[in-house]
Amino acid sequence: MIFLIGYMGSGKSTIAKRLSENLQCTYIEMDEEIERREGMTIPEIFANHGESFFRAMESQLLKELEGQLIVSTGGGVLLSAENRETLAGHVVVYLEASFQTIEERLAQSGNRPLWSGDLVEKQKRFNQRKPLYEQVATETIQVDNKNPEMIVEEIIFCLKNNDFEHTNE
Numbered sequence: 785m786i787f788l789i790g791y792m793g794s795g796k797s798t799i800a801k802r803l804s805e806n807l808q809c810t811y812i813e814m815d816e817e818i819e820r821r822e823g824m825t826i827p828e829i830f831a832n833h834g835e836s837f838f839r840a841m842e843s844q845l846l847k848e849l850e851g852q853l854i855v856s857t858g859g860g861v862l863l864s865a866e867n868r869e870t871l872a873g874h875v876v877v878y879l880e881a882s883f884q885t886i887e888e889r890l891a892q893s894g895n896r897p898l899w900s901g902d903l904v905e906k907q908k909r910f911n912q913r914k915p916l917y918e919q920v921a922t923e924t925i926q927v928d929n930k931n932p933e934m935i936v937e938e939i940i941f942c943l944k945n946n947d948f949e950h951t952n953e
């Protein structure tokens with residue numbers, strides 16, 4: 785499995801889809817799968833059941849994943865130590881974006897319950913999460929000022945250099 789990790793807005797969902805087309809393998813978008821299972825959007829799940837319910841769904845889904853998959857995770861998946869352990873041993877690609885890039889991309893976004901509060905709160909959450917991504921990543925791709933095509937190309941280059949066979953486990 786190849787996991788894409790990174791802050792909300794770093795491009796995980798966009799890149800996972802393109803990468804799967806390019807590598808001709810299946811991808812799963814964890815947020816979409818959780819929405820499908822619950823029959824609700826992410827904001828509705830947060831509003832109706834709270835964040836801890838969403839996190840439980842997220843952890844459950846993560847444990848169920850198997851096979852040759854590209855996995856687009858949600859930005860908060862690494863908050864759980866158990867989830868961090870689940871990812872260990874897999875190829876984990878960290879899409880590293882600056883706070884400024886995230887802010888520009890998510891300025892109009894209304895579907896991320898945790899992209900909220902004032903700038904100080906947003907920056908604080910961003911800073912808290914950063915070490916978790918760094919800790920779990922096996923590959924880091926800087927995504928600022930790069931279009932999706934460039935990012936996909938870089939990931940493929942990186943994977944080939946690091947023995948792509950590994951991803952078929």
Ligand SMILES: Nc1ncnc2c1ncn2[C@@H]1O[C@H](COP(=O)(O)OP(=O)(O)O)[C@@H](O)[C@H]1O
Pocket residue numbers: 790791792793794795796797798799889890927930931932935
């Ligand atoms: N490389 C990129 N350059 C510019 N905009 C991007 C890029 N990657 C994603 N986006 C845009 O940023 C927003 C968040 O992307 P998304 O793939 O949903 O990120 P994530 O899944 O990490 O939250 C979307 O509007 C998407 O179109």
Ligand SMILES: O=C(O)C1=C[C@@H](OP(=O)(O)O)[C@@H](O)[C@H](O)C1
Pocket residue numbers: 790791792793796797815826857858859860861895896897898
């Ligand atoms: O960072 C987070 O805590 C979250 C990120 C979202 O996914 P994206 O990272 O794809 O935006 C989604 O899972 C949920 O809104 C919570």
Ligand SMILES: [Mg+2]
Pocket residue numbers: 796797798815856857858
């Ligand atoms: Mg996403």
